[in-house]
Amino acid sequence: MEHEALVAILKSLHEHECSVDEAIIKFRGMAFDDLEFARIDHHRALRKGYPEVIFCQNKTVKHIVDIAKNLVGHHETVFGTRSSEEAIDALVKEVPDIEVNRAGRCFWKKSPSWKKKDQVKGSIVIAAAGTSDLPVVEEARCTVEIMGNPCVVLNDVGVAGIHRLFAYKNELQDAAVIIAVAGMEGALPSVIGGLVSCPVIGVPTSVGYGSHLHGMVPLFAMLNSCASGMTVVNIDNGFGAGFAAVLMNTLA
Numbered sequence: 001m002e003h004e005a006l007v008a009i010l011k012s013l014h015e016h017e018c019s020v021d022e023a024i025i026k027f028r029g030m031a032f033d034d035l036e037f038a039r040i041d042h043h044r045a046l047r048k049g050y051p052e053v054i055f056c057q058n059k060t061v062k063h064i065v066d067i068a069k070n071l072v073g074h075h076e077t078v079f080g081t082r083s084s085e086e087a088i089d090a091l092v093k094e095v096p097d098i099e100v101n102r103a104g105r106c107f108w109k110k111s112p113s114w115k116k117k118d119q120v121k122g123s124i125v126i127a128a129a130g131t132s133d134l135p136v137v138e139e140a141r142c143t144v145e146i147m148g149n150p151c152v153v154l155n156d157v158g159v160a161g162i163h164r165l166f167a168y169k170n171e172l173q174d175a176a177v178i179i180a181v182a183g184m185e186g187a188l189p190s191v192i193g194g195l196v197s198c199p200v201i202g203v204p205t206s207v208g209y210g211s212h213l214h215g216m217v218p219l220f221a222m223l224n225s226c227a228s229g230m231t232v233v234n235i236d237n238g239f240g241a242g243f244a245a246v247l248m249n250t251l252a
Contacts, residue, residue: 040067049250051111052076053079053081054068054081055080056080061084061086064090065087065094068091068109072109075111077108077114078095078108078109079143080107080108081104088102097109101138103135104137104138104141104142104238106138106143116150117148117149117250120250122175123152123176124150124152124175124178124245125153125175125178127154127157127180127181127188128153128154128156128157128181129157129158129182130156130183130207131155131156132183133181136237137181140242141242142242144245144246157188158187165191173195175196177245177249178198178200178201179200180202180203181238182204182218183204183218184207184208184212184217184218186202186217186219188202190202193227193228201233202222203241204221204232206235215235216235
């Protein structure tokens with residue numbers, strides 16, 4: 001249950017628009033729902049400010065659809081990551097008005113009370129080294145935007161043609177948080193970290209040739225960066241980077 005939904009129930013009770021028994025019925029599903037294969041946390045939005053997110057990898061299509069329907073039934077924002085094409089196709093058929101991003105392997109349906117955050121420091125910039133990093137970039141972008149933050153994406157600005165990055169110096173310097181996505185040798189976050197004063201989140205990707213070791217090389221490069229204050233998430237973790245950026249960008 002999201003904060004706005006809870007406020008609406010309490011206000012309705014206070015103004016005698018619903019009875020105590022009716023309010024209790026609405027509250028019954030608040031803590032979590034036990035679907036046997038999943039226990040859906042309906043209190044997460046109250047604790048964290050953002051609802052539970054469905055990590056779809058290795059889940060069956062039916063399980064994904066059932067979890068999404070349960071969240072919709074509780075008037076909560078639905079957001080799923082790492083979804084298969086099969087699951088997305090099923091959701092489009094069974095959940096009205098669901099939105100999808102096939103490149104980012106994401107889907108979402110915003111709750112009736114969803115709104116953009118009005119207490120943010122500024123825009124979150126996602127800088128991607130190459131077009132091959134697109135799935136991770138789109139996952140990060142979906143996360144940032146669904147959680148109500150403004151987002152700017154700079155694609156194909158890697159160190160192989162560093163002048164392309166410098167063409168966006170104003171966007172970089174105006175950013176509140178920058179997510180830098182790179183595979184291969186993973187140099188982009190270090191370069192950006194040396195140019196800006198805002199937090200930089202490095203995202204290593206599994207894009208690269210054999211000695212790249214499926215993302216381990218850029219991961220180690222980012223962890224060993226000499227750019228002060230840079231933080232790093234796991235390989236291909238666009239969602240983790242987007243979520244962290246939102247927390248950094250949202251004022252208390």
